Amino acid sequence: MSNISENIKQIKEQIKKFATNVKRPQESVSLLAVSKTKPISQIIEAYEEGQRQFGESYAVEACDKIKQLKAMGYNDIKWHFIGPCQSNKTKLIAEHFDVIQSIDRLKIAERINNQHPQELGTVEIMIQVNISNEAQKSGVSISDTPELIAQITEKCPMLKIIGLMGIAEDTTDTSKITAQFQALQNLKNELSFKYPDITQLSMGMSNDMQEAISAGSTMVRIGTAIFGARDYSKHI
Ligand SMILES: *Cc1c(COP(=O)(O)O)cnc(C)c1O
Numbered sequence: 001m002s003n004i005s006e007n008i009k010q011i012k013e014q015i016k017k018f019a020t021n022v023k024r025p026q027e028s029v030s031l032l033a034v035s036k037t038k039p040i041s042q043i044i045e046a047y048e049e050g051q052r053q054f055g056e057s058y059a060v061e062a063c064d065k066i067k068q069l070k071a072m073g074y075n076d077i078k079w080h081f082i083g084p085c086q087s088n089k090t091k092l093i094a095e096h097f098d099v100i101q102s103i104d105r106l107k108i109a110e111r112i113n114n115q116h117p118q119e120l121g122t123v124e125i126m127i128q129v130n131i132s133n134e135a136q137k138s139g140v141s142i143s144d145t146p147e148l149i150a151q152i153t154e155k156c157p158m159l160k161i162i163g164l165m166g167i168a169e170d171t172t173d174t175s176k177i178t179a180q181f182q183a184l185q186n187l188k189n190e191l192s193f194k195y196p197d198i199t200q201l202s203m204g205m206s207n208d209m210q211e212a213i214s215a216g217s218t219m220v221r222i223g224t225a226i227f228g229a230r231d232y233s234k235h236i
Helices: 003-021 040-048 057-069 087-096 106-115 145-155 174-194 209-214
Strands: 030-034 054-055 078-081 099-103 123-129 159-166 201-204 221-224
Touching: 003 030, 003 209, 003 221, 040 054, 040 209, 054 057, 057 078, 078 209, 087 106, 087 123, 087 209, 099 106, 099 159, 106 123, 106 145, 106 159, 123 174, 145 174, 159 174, 174 201, 201 221
Parallel strands: 030 054, 030 221, 054 078, 078 099, 099 123, 123 159, 159 201
Antiparallel strands: none
């Protein structure tokens, strides 16, 4: 058996264990396989293990792979964009992705709203919230999130906001990580009264999956633990 299918099995076991620990059903946490920088052969290996949701961060590379896989008949993959949304890439992103998790400003939301092909219907998005308060990280602040959601809801009829996405600080201090994830969970709980479509909490990566699931994550985004370390040399 290949490493990738073995790794996916292990991650699913871990999801089950971490969910059970906090009395959540295993099915309440879905697995997004983050395949950025990885070749389509590895995506196909994960697909053959039953994986159908994939996350990508680099628009040009991702659209290339999506087009190739569709041409090969892999038409039932749900593609999530999780990278920074640059203005000059919004058209590519709007045309190829099923879910855009990294919306953090109105201008980008409006571009995607206008560029998403009408015949595909609405596109699902999440709002990326900067929960670690690090200046270099993308994401809207927690305090500005309600206003951004109100504006997108008013001005972007093609976008359906289904949840919030956050990246915790890269630290060994698990209490900090937990506090950041809990802040995002609280925000989602508050917003979901007014916006019942906001049900998803995309948080947790290879190194902080347990903390994320304990804090209510509904989708963990796992790259390294499935596909191994990434080679970024092509992306500099
Ligand atoms: C790359 C990436 C991941 C996956 O991280 P791993 O540590 O490799 O699991 C998850 N989320 C986002 C937003 C990413 O850019």
